[in-house]
Amino acid sequence: MTPREYLNLVVKPNVEEFIQDVSDPRRAYNAIATADALAAHVFYWCKMNMPDEIRGMKSDDDYRGEVQRSRPNIGLVHDVAKALKHVEMNNKTNKIRTEDEVQPRSFGFGEGAYGVGPYGGTPQLSVLIDSRKIQLQINVQYAVAFYEKEMDRLAIF
Helix, strand or coil: CHHHHHHHHHHHHHHHHHHHHCCHHHHHHHHHHHHHHHHHHHHHHHHHHHHHHHCCCCHHHHHHHHHHHHHHHHHHHHHHHHHHCCCCCCCCCCCCCCHHHHEECCCCCCCCCCCCCCCCCCEEEEECCCCCCEEEHHHHHHHHHHHHHHHHHHCCC
């Protein structure tokens, strides 16, 4: 499966389901896991077709690290995916330490990003970082949009 096929057949449907119910952990976990895996699909495509794009990177984790340096919101998605997979993270560079930090939380007026998620305090999956609630929906959408633009740039069809 090409990265583009994976995006269209797996990632986008999972993200759409998550957007329909941002409080559902199953939908969120599927969207987060597949958005995270999209990075690996792009990395391995580059490895086979455009190795200069990933020069110096030995694994898809290295690729994720490069993305995270310039786009922390996308790095957050990768950190959450690792925490959900491994339950507990001992790496001090990860912003998320345990999967328990990923919870449905209510957002009051002014607490969340403008125009993101439901209004009226309906719970939505989020993480707490430095006592600040961060909505996962918008970060997953940013990650998917970034990797889709990368595929466009690399002419992955």
